[in-house]
Amino acid sequence: MSLGPFQPSAALSLGVELELQLVNTNDYDLAPYADDMLRLMAKHKLPGSVVPEMTSSMIEISTDVCQSASDVLAQLTPLRDALVQSADKLNIAVTGGGTHPFQMWHEQRIYDKPRFRELEDLYGYLSKQFTIFGQHVHIGCPDADSALLMLHRMSRYIPHCIALSASSPFVQGQDTAFDSARLNSVFAFPLSGRAPFVLHWSEFENFFDKMTRTGVVKSMKDFYWDIRPKPEYGTIEIRVFDTPLTVERAAALAGYVQSLAHWFLEDQPFTPHEDDYLVYTYNRFQACRFGLDAVYVDPVTGEHMALRDHIQFTMGQIERHAQAVGATQSIQLLKNDVSRNHNDARWLRTRQSQEQLLAEVVRLSSRHFRGAGA
Template identity: 75%
Template sequence: MDSQVAPALESFAHSAALTIGVELELQLVNTHDYDLAPYSDEMLRLMAKIPLPGSVVPEMTSSMIEISTGICRSCSEVLGELSQLRDALVRCADKLNIACTGGGTHPFQQWHEQRIYDRPRFRQLSELYGYLTKQFTIFGQHVHVGCPDADSALLMLHRMSRYIPHFIALSASSPFVQGQDTQFDSARLNSVFAFPMSGRAPFTLSWDEFGHWFAKTTRTGVVKSMKDFYWDIRPKPEYGTIEIRVFDTPLTIERAAALAGFVQSLAAWFIAEQPFAPQEDDYMVYTYNRFQACRFGLEAVYVEPESGQHLPLREHILQTLDKVAPHARTLGADAAVESLRESARNSVNDARWLRETQGRERLLAEMVRQGAERFRGRARG
């Protein structure tokens, strides 16, 4: 009998309710043909010399870099920190004759050309997942929301799950893969779904119950820690947060901050009004709704979990924004929410901008160049 002891679930740290933090995975591209460029080491060395909020770290492959804010109390604070990080990234990239850009996928990179970043965890993942690891050269935004205790975090997690399609459609920026229009607004998430520990968290509403589930799972040896779960939303006990992981990286930091403001406003609505009790049956339509949002973006159909009503996702987003508007005003997120309302009303997301740019320019490299200018804050539209 194996005497190895399964790892225990760590205790849930306290954090202030409604604090937020944002992580952005970004593309490094050369300025010759705008393909991905393996310059993360050089970028990290240059960035380390600049005093900045949050953190800058490597990601799975060496053409990626991740920036993170610290703990913020408003989406304007998020935007302030992301602005400092973005401006430093742009200066460092200019020194290396490369560029940084958002977007959930690079439109024409070849996965087999990517290099795994030399870090023990990334090497272990590469050994375990094979070619999927290089195909994980995709770029997402993660939003953390502070929760005062573990049980309220799980309640928040399952309430947020109803809005996964909204998050996907509003952030979608990955229509092109390997030089082709995939016909998805968010093709990035198809790469995430290939991993066995992706999907959604088990339906538990107490940390004790979650701990029992975690113990059973770790006893199998399939997972060793919370890091092994690639769920759409997962608890982060060491931070005292839940982490929403379905957003594509937007093309601008303004959009990234607006999405964080939306999440924060939703969380405030949940806490103040307790609008509904999540239940396991919510997940009967979860996979369908998520697929619709990935495939069709703001033109998707949304199935309301309780009533089974089918309606345009765009319409449900607008209804939701109306409900959270008073809380957004209190949090100073009203401008952020209004920008998302405008997107939903006009069915405009970053995937649409990318397609329209490609339709006009007929050259994917030029589309990437214009995306990099957008990231700098220079481009219009």
């Protein structure tokens, strides 16, 4: 199967996908209501799309092509409101978060769609363990080579994306001691991890052809990389974010990524190297395990520093670029949280400490998702 040409797209355009949890309002466990939600959502005139996900207690919303974080929020907000309205009619609730705190994977049902059935046949129980919830951010790139350069530059900032979005501390009723336990489920898949280090599209096409000849890969969807090129959209897709607890935070994270991308395109601040990846897995693990308290190892100097310090330093570097793409408010929201060592994982743990009941934590997070006007 051919990779296909890298389609033109507007440089720095944005697209956001959010995988969300459907929970009942009795004990706040996951509820298999995706079909009913899709039927009700189809009655609303909305931007973007609403589609099923791997198991029937999940639903995914996506924006159309956006130009800024405020544009992302302007599209996610009516999608969120329609979801909440539809859920209320079904007496269920919708919530963010990278994992459901106490669902049991073996109780989940694979959504009846040919691709999901194929994945179940291939991956067995891992397909049900993939009842995890992420945010994906697409960034438009001016051409194919620029996309690969941006992908490998962005890899240095993957720990930022993980720590700022982390919202999966609980799995099957237990505090995992990770801020983002969700990514441990992704790592189990054989084609997860990171993209090969090539900086020219012709080399990437050659890699893709070799992989398809093995029969292991049929399309780009078979790669579960942290960042992958999406030639049919003309973007790179960053996939490490846990689904935030609010659409406001989801939009802010998109603004942060767009600001980084503007910096890369405008200033060409550094050339990535294969050796960047010597510390990649360590940095990624640190961010998953400790969130903002992680250690970050600079891939060039080998210097060890607090991840929160590296994030704050980077936010200072990209301040002008955030202003250029209209993301100043996004950066400020995230910067405030970093300064007080706060992310959604901390929010969830605080609620659990106060309530001592994970079902109540889910109820409160579903209220949090509804927004200030709930």
